[in-house]
Amino acid sequence: MAETRPGARAEALAAWALSLPALILLWAMLLGPAVAVLLLSFTGWSLGEAEMEWIGAGNYAQLAADPVFWTSLRNTLIYVGVCVPATVGLGLAAALLVESVGRGRGFYRAAYFLPVASTLLAMALVWEFMFHPTVGFVNQAFGALGLPVTDWLNNPDVALLALAVIGVWQNLGLAMVLFVAGLQGIPRDLYEALAMDGADGPWERFRRVTWPMLGPALVFVVSIIAIRSFQVFDTVAVLTEGGPSKSTEVLLYTMVQEGFTFLRSAYGAAITVVFLVFTLAITMAQTILLDRRAHYG
Amino acid sequence: MAVASVDLIGIGKRFGATEVLQDVTLRAADGEFLAILGASGCGKSTLLRILAGLEGADRGQVRLGGEEVGHLRPKARDLAMVFQSYALYPYMTVRQNITLPLQMRRLSALQRLPLLGRLAPGGRALRAGITADVDAVAGPLQLSALMERRPAQLSGGQRQRVALGRAMVRQPAAFLMDEPLSNLDAKLRVEARAEIVAMQRRLSATILYVTHDQVEAMTMADRVAVMQAGRVLQVAPPQHLYDEPASIDVARFVGSPPMNIIPALLDETGMVELAGHVLPWHAQGRAGARVMAGIRPESLVPRPGGLPATLKRVERLGAEAVLHCALPGVEDTVLARVETAIANGLSPGGTIPLMPRRVLLFQEAGLRMECRPHPAATPAMEGALG
Numbered sequence: 095m096a097e098t099r100p101g102a103r104a105e106a107l108a109a110w111a112l113s114l115p116a117l118i119l120l121w122a123m124l125l126g127p128a129v130a131v132l133l134l135s136f137t138g139w140s141l142g143e144a145e146m147e148w149i150g151a152g153n154y155a156q157l158a159a160d161p162v163f164w165t166s167l168r169n170t171l172i173y174v175g176v177c178v179p180a181t182v183g184l185g186l187a188a189a190l191l192v193e194s195v196g197r198g199r200g201f202y203r204a205a206y207f208l209p210v211a212s213t214l215l216a217m218a219l220v221w222e223f224m225f226h227p228t229v230g231f232v233n234q235a236f237g238a239l240g241l242p243v244t245d246w247l248n249n250p251d252v253a254l255l256a257l258a259v260i261g262v263w264q265n266l267g268l269a270m271v272l273f274v275a276g277l278q279g280i281p282r283d284l285y286e287a288l289a290m291d292g293a294d295g296p297w298e299r300f301r302r303v304t305w306p307m308l309g310p311a312l313v314f315v316v317s318i319i320a321i322r323s324f325q326v327f328d329t330v331a332v333l334t335e336g337g338p339s340k341s342t343e344v345l346l347y348t349m350v351q352e353g354f355t356f357l358r359s360a361y362g363a364a365i366t367v368v369f370l371v372f373t374l375a376i377t378m379a380q381t382i383l384l385d386r387r388a389h390y391g
Numbered sequence: 392m393a394v395a396s397v398d399l400i401g402i403g404k405r406f407g408a409t410e411v412l413q414d415v416t417l418r419a420a421d422g423e424f425l426a427i428l429g430a431s432g433c434g435k436s437t438l439l440r441i442l443a444g445l446e447g448a449d450r451g452q453v454r455l456g457g458e459e460v461g462h463l464r465p466k467a468r469d470l471a472m473v474f475q476s477y478a479l480y481p482y483m484t485v486r487q488n489i490t491l492p493l494q495m496r497r498l499s500a501l502q503r504l505p506l507l508g509r510l511a512p513g514g515r516a517l518r519a520g521i522t523a524d525v526d527a528v529a530g531p532l533q534l535s536a537l538m539e540r541r542p543a544q545l546s547g548g549q550r551q552r553v554a555l556g557r558a559m560v561r562q563p564a565a566f567l568m569d570e571p572l573s574n575l576d577a578k579l580r581v582e583a584r585a586e587i588v589a590m591q592r593r594l595s596a597t598i599l600y601v602t603h604d605q606v607e608a609m610t611m612a613d614r615v616a617v618m619q620a621g622r623v624l625q626v627a628p629p630q631h632l633y634d635e636p637a638s639i640d641v642a643r644f645v646g647s648p649p650m651n652i653i654p655a656l657l658d659e660t661g662m663v664e665l666a667g668h669v670l671p672w673h674a675q676g677r678a679g680a681r682v683m684a685g686i687r688p689e690s691l692v693p694r695p696g697g698l699p700a701t702l703k704r705v706e707r708l709g710a711e712a713v714l715h716c717a718l719p720g721v722e723d724t725v726l727a728r729v730e731t732a733i734a735n736g737l738s739p740g741g742t743i744p745l746m747p748r749r750v751l752l753f754q755e756a757g758l759r760m761e762c763r764p765h766p767a768a769t770p771a772m773e774g775a776l777g
Contacts, residue, residue, distance in 0.1 A: 286445050287478035289465040291557070292495030302491070306482040 128370060135363035142357065153364035163365070165340050166348040169254055170324060173344060176258040177265070177323040182315055184262065185269025186308075190300075192270065193277050203274065207267035214264055218332040221260050222247070247333055250341035257329050257342055265322055269315050276311025280304065310384055317380035321373055345369050394597055395456030395469075395564035396421045397442065403450035404437055404621075411437050413621045415451070419565070422595040424588075425626075426612035428602055428644070434621040435601045439567050442599065444468050455564055466495070471558035475570040477550050479542040479557070486525060486538040489556045493521040496561065528560045531593075532586075548579040552586070559590065565597035572607060584611055605645055609633070617641050639757040642685045648713055648726045651691070655684040655752075662765060663750060666698055666718040672750045673765040682760065685751035688713060691727035697746030700725060705734050716745065 138149040157163045192202045209217065224231045227245040236243045246256040284303045288294065293302055327346040330336060336343040336351070345365060353362020397419040404412040411434045419425035427435045440446040442453055444465035453461040460468050471492075479488050494503055498521075501507075502514040529535050532552045542550055551571065558566055571587070572580045588611050591598055602608055608615045609629040616626040617640075625637040636642035642650045655665040659678040663670045676682065700716035703724065712734035714727040727745055737743060752762035 281476065281478065283474050283476050283478035284480065286443075286465075287472070287474060287480075287557075289445065290443060290470065290472045291492040292466040293491075294464060294466055298495075303480070306480075309482070 131363045131366050131370070134360055135367050137360045139360045140357050141353075141359045149360075153361050156361065157364055157368070162340060162343060162348060166343045166345050167368070169341070169343055170326070170345045173254060173258055173261065173326055174320055174323040176255065177261045177326075178316060178320050180258070180262045181265045181269050181319045181323075182312070185266050185315065185319075186273050186312075188266065188270040189273035189277055190304075193274060203271065206270045209264045210267040210271075214260075214328045215332060217264075218260070218329050221263075221329070222333055225256055248338050250338045253334055253338060253342050257326065257334065260329050261323055261326055265319050268322075269319055272315045272318070273308065273311055276308045277304070279311075280307045313380055313383045317376050320376050324369065324372055324376075393564070394422055394595060396423075396454075397425075397565050397597060397599060398454035398457070399438065399442060399451065400454065401451040402438065402441060402448050402453070404434070404441065404446070404448055411621050412441075412448075415618075415621070415623055417616055417623060417626065419597055419599055421456075422597055424591050424598045424600065424611060424613045426600045426602060426608035426615045427618060428605060428608040428615050429618035430644070431603055433618045435603075435618050436569055438618075439472075439569050439599060439601050443470055443472050443567050469561075469564040470567055471561055471563040471565075472567040472569065473554050473558050473571040475573055477542075477554040477571075477574075479550060479553055481542050484539050484541055485529075485534055485545070485553050485556075488542070488553055489525050489528060489534075489560050490521060492557060492561045493524060497521060525560055528556045531590075532556050532559075547575050548583065551575060551579075551583055555587070555590070559594070562594075565599065568598060568600045570602055571600075573602075573604070580607075587611065605647065609645070615645075617644060619644070635759075636685070636751070637759055639683055639685065639753040639759075642751065642753070646687060648688050648728065650751075651684075651686045651688065651723075651725050652753075653684045653686065653718070653721055653723070653725065655682050656680070657682060663752065663762065666721050668698055670747060670750060671765045672747075672752075672762050674752050674760055674762040676760065681755050683753040683755065683757075684747075685753060686725075686747045687749065688726040688728035690748040691725070691745045692748060693727070693729065693733060693743045694746035695744055697744035700727070700743050700745045702737055702739050702741050702743055704739055705737065707731065707734065714743070716743070 135153055136148060136150055138147045138152065188206055192199060192206070195202065223229075225233075225246040227233060227243075227248075230246075232246060233243040244252060247253050280303065284307070285299060288299060288303055293299065325346060326344050327350070330342050330344055330347045331350070334342040336347050346369065349362050349365040349369065352358045352365060397417075399415055399417045402412050402415040403410070415434075415438060417425070417427075417438075427438065429435045437446060441448045444453075444460075444463060444467075448461065451461075452459055455468060455470070480491070483491070497517050498508070498514065499511070502511040502517065504511070508514060526535070529538060532555060534549070534552055534556055537545060537549060537553075542553065545553065551574075554571065568587075572583050575583055584607060587598075587600075590596070600608075600612065609632075612629060614626055614628050615632050617624045617632065619640050625632060625641045627635070627637075632641065632645050636645060636650075639652060643652060653665055655663050657674060657676045657678060657680045658664050658669060661673050661676060661678075663672040663674065663682070663684060665684050670684075674682070698718055700714075700718055702714055702716055704715040706713040706715065710731060711728055712731050714729060714734065714737070716725045716727060718725050725745070750762060752760040754760055
């Protein structure tokens with residue numbers, strides 16, 4: 095190659111030197127562990143063993159044949175499938191309501207956000223009481239209204255749904271806060287132009303301006319709520335322990351059981367890889383969608 | 392509705408403790424281009440928003456074509472507005488932006504439904520009519536090739552034309568424009584000015600045009616209303632506003648470089664005494680009365696026997712030059728606008744005699760006073776006046 099501009103080599107060296115710390119940290123803190131988990135999932139290692147044996151896709155073959163894993167994956171997908179639309183829908187409704195009040199906006203925002211900020215582990219106690227078959231608020235209220243009552247957390251038909259209710263309750267505030275930020279970014283001009291153009295009803299305002307302008311916020315909220323729902327663990331661990339009869343067995347709970355309770359670290363790593371693939375897919379979908387339509391300029 | 396006149400009668404508006412509009416009365420005749428000119432915060436945009444129905448007035452009436460519309464919502468007023476930001480819908484194409492006002496007006500709620508609306512009876516013919524009208528508006532605005540683009544893919548001038556198209560497509564009773572050109576660069580602004588004026592002539596549209604730019608107001612409007620601190624100071628055709636300002640505030644606001652406002656006295660015969668010199672201008676008033684003399688920069692001409700001015704700086708504009716001068720006993724810099732050839736012979740520090748060709752007088756409180764050239768002027772000054 096012909097001699098390049100003088101100093102170009104030094105510049106390239108400087109560029110590498112300057113980005114090196116960031117690259118090292120990126121690999122050490124973020125990408126490295128993921129790769130480590132991936133490699134671990136191809137071994138037969140258990141915690142405490144001195145030797146690490148490469149078994150290829152053995153763990154994955156075992157996963158594919160394990161009915162508990164399939165139940166767990168199915169339960170997780172149902173949980174996410176219930177939580178995401180409910181949280182996003184209610185979060186948007188809450189954001190619209192909170193933004194429409196004149197006074198006390200700060201109070202409502204803080205109130206909705208409280209569950210996000212609090213420790214779910216502690217709040218699970220409250221929910222356990224709420225769902226208590228006899229003295230719990232839910233059954234008291236359902237009973238008073240003449241609705242069917244049950245032992246929510248111990249009935250295999252509804253236990254997952256009960257956990258989803260807690261999940262929605264916890265993430266609602268986050269969705270709301272993100273939507274509020276999106277709503278505040280909508281120029282008032284657009285609503286005024288719309289009024290001049292002949293549309294000033296709430297439905298037309300929502301359909302013609304609010305909803306399309308919230309597009310980028312919506313993509314972000316859906317993906318973050320989906321990821322957080324995939325991560326469901328605390329409530330399962332504290333309230334149901336995956337039961338009754340595996341009806342609330344979810345990915346992370348299975349992973350923790352295998353990896354930490356039964357010390358089958360490599361098997362747990364394989365479940366983690368499955369979990370990471372889902373998270374990665376959501377993140378990539380979000381990036382692609384946002385790149386494509388977020389830039390209204 | 393066809394093109395209509397617009398009346399604002401005794402409009403008052405408060406925001407909390409601030410009175411933003413005080414008893415504003417304005418009329419734009421059928422087909423008139425009325426500019427509302429004022430510095431930012433003078434209430435001109437609020438006035439336009441009250442007219443549009445986006446803001447409610449505390450007092451007063453809004454009439455369109457003689458009919459009271461103050462109680463009507465914006466969409467029922469048959470007005471179109473061009474916003475400073477253009478307020479185009481960013482997620483819609485140019486075509487969709489311009490089509491929306493017609494969809495809202497001509498199609499029923501059922502026909503407007505997404506997807507299902509296409510099946511609603513009677514929609515097809517209406518939609519064809521809307522498309523034809525949109526195309527008819529887009530052509531003259533040179534938007535035909537841009538119809539499928541989104542606003543983010545357009546230049547500032549193109550966006551401005553889309554905003555104009557969205558307003559025109561409905562053929563409203565009147566157009567309201569809120570600083571529509573302030574986001575354009577200087578060259579585009581001159582072009583857009585011509586476009587809007589041409590559009591106004593073509594449609595004989597009534598336009599209320601809010602601006603802080605006096606050049607826009609002066610070059611485009613049939614009449615200009617000058618506003619300050621929530622009041623209308625004067626409404627007049629541009630040249631009249633320039634030549635015969637009703638008050639010192641109007642005189643100061645209109646004209647660039649601004650009018651010289653110089654403290655003066657009336658002597659015992661009513662002659663105007665300025666910077667120690669008696670000028671051949673006469674006014675009714677008691678002897679010793681303090682007044683303000685207003686002299687446009689272009690009516691100060693270098694001439695023997697004029698006011699002894701010390702030249703501080705010469706500002707060259709090409710064809711002409713602005714002389715920055717000091718007059719004895721006058722605090723503010725006095726500006727004179729002369730041909731470049733005259734300025735070439737001058738150097739800062741020198742003294743030049745400046746003779747006012749026209750003097751406007753204002754009371755100290757700011758109102759205009761009558762002031763005429765005096766027949767018994769000194770010979771030297773008479774020469775200047777001739």
